[in-house]
Amino acid sequence: MDFTLDPRHEALRLSVRAFVAEHLLPIESDPATYNEYENIRLALRDELRVKARAAGLWAPQVSQERGGLGLSMVGQAVFYEEANRCVFGPCVFNSAAPDDGNMRLLEMTATEEQKARWLQPIIEGEVNSSFVMTEPHPGGGSDPGMTRTRAERYGDSWKIYGHKWFISGAAIAKHFILIARTDDNPDEKRRHLTAFLFHRDQPGWRIVRRIENMGPDEHGGVCELEFDGLEIPDSCRLMEVGDGLKVTQIRLGPARLTHCMRWLGVSKRAMEIAQEYVSRREGFGVRLADRESVGLALGEVAHEIQMGRLLVMHAAWKLDQGDRARKEVSSAKIHMADTLHKAIDTAIQLNGARGYSKDTMLEWMYRYARCARIVDGASEVHKMVLSRFYAKEGDDYWSWG
Structure with missing residues (x-):
């Protein structure tokens, strides 16, 4: 099992990371960035979309023939994780829900006439x-x-x-x-x-x-x-x-996994904010980063994030092989919904009142994270799915096949 990224995916990862650092992270702290619903203003989003498209970082889930990057699910995992280092990343790169799942569904199932009318305007960023x-x-x-x-x-x-x-x-x-x-x-x-x-x-x-x-x-x-x-x-x-049930299955499986990809980026960003703060904050003559309890908290979250990355990559790889990957997607969804909350909650705790305030993105991220255990199937539903698979398959549940 080789987890080395191929050159194209690694180049894209670095490009997305650089774009986020240059264009997106600096505007998070500016009140003028936000609309009345605490998201990026659509006019500003559209300005940044022009830059993202010019940088070749547009619609990673759509085929190159239709103007996207044509990434596999594994490639999307790499892209989305970096994109959501900033909360605005997915919408700027045209890879945000629900559009990304709708584009994927329409490209797979619509007639050519339907694609021209209903899909292409979403790809072009003309409509949501x-x-x-x-x-x-x-x-x-x-x-x-x-x-x-x-x-x-x-x-x-x-x-x-x-x-x-x-x-x-x-x-x-x-x-x-x-x-x-x-x-x-x-x-x-x-x-x-x-x-x-x-x-x-x-x-x-x-x-x-x-x-x-x-x-x-x-x-x-x-x-x-x-x-x-x-x-x-x-x-x-x-x-x-x-065929409506088939439509929902085609759309929701990969869409659940792309949620997990994005949540990895948010979880890692929460860790960044926490690590930066404890590295310079002192209390009772000791840096927070030098306290064993702080190290244990950060190490535990890092452990959970890495497990999530492996679950996401495995599910993405299975989807790329033509498998529906129902078990793998459900496992990733359960784990990443919990990990997202834990990462942000830990970062808030380590930042103290600063984390609870609007001086960082943590409180925004914390409220955003709570829906993860509900959206696209509650965690309990996905646990029920896994239980049914185990009852049916027994030890074959863990097959490497």
């Missing part, structure tokens, strides 16, 4: 997108089999009726991918959903509210939506009728 799946009780969440939003066929069109919520990016998105029920048979668990594409300006739906949360908010927040007869031409159906 959203994936519309989660519903309030008793609708679908981690269990898409509970989906209640329905699509009714009328000739060459479909009409959508239903209710969705916690839809990431919806407040600014223009292109939407919607999951709806097309089979009313309650016993049908595999072919009951279908995916559709629609534009923000189409009538028959509305944003009920932008849901306030701990924040800071991703661009477009998380929103509650209602559908009351949104009409979608059949030409804007993604894949075949009944």
Whole structure:
């Protein structure tokens, strides 16, 4: 097993790191950088996107033919980890959720006509997108089999009726991918959903509210939506009728892993902030860095981050081999959600009141990190997935195959 990065990936890693250091880290402490939702202003984001694209650091998950870098999942792991050394990195490099997962899905499954209309504008940075799946009780969440939003066929069109919520990016998105029920048979668990594409300006739906949360908010927040007869031409159906569950599986597996890649970058940044401070701060005549308790705390987090990197790389490698890597992605997701929180919490503790204040990015990162154990499947759901695999496979669960 050779973990040496190939020359292209190493060159990209260094380029991303240099770009982040030069263009992104310096603006984190400037209040003028932020919008009312504590994220980078979109106008400033777009200025920096021009620089990122000129530097050849654009859309790493998209094929070169369509204007991206065409990186494998392993290559994306290298890129994303460095990109999220700054909290603004992913959106500047056009590799932020939910757009990155939507681009990957559309490139894999859309027709050429659909790619030209729905995918290419996202790649170009002209529009943001959203994936519309989660519903309030008793609708679908981690269990898409509970989906209640329905699509009714009328000739060459479909009409959508239903209710969705916690839809990431919806407040600014223009292109939407919607999951709806097309089979009313309650016993049908595999072919009951279908995916559709629609534009923000189409009538028959509305944003009920932008849901306030701990924040800071991703661009477009998380929103509650209602559908009351949104009409979608059949030409804007993604894949075949009944393929909606397949669409969610194609999208969510890699998207969960790219979350983990980004969380590695945030975790390492928290360690940087902590290490810099304890190296110069003294108390009772001793540098904090020279106290055994501080060294143990930092060493434990470093240990957890390195385990996370190995889990992420293994899952990325499996995906590159054509495997769905469900076990590997779930393991990485569980571990990195916990590690992200632990790294930032430890850094805040070691920085004391400074860490709790807005003098560093740590309090921003801490609030951001709490959603990691919920987003794209709660940790408990992923543990349930692993339990089912173990019950089925026994000792083969740990096969090297």
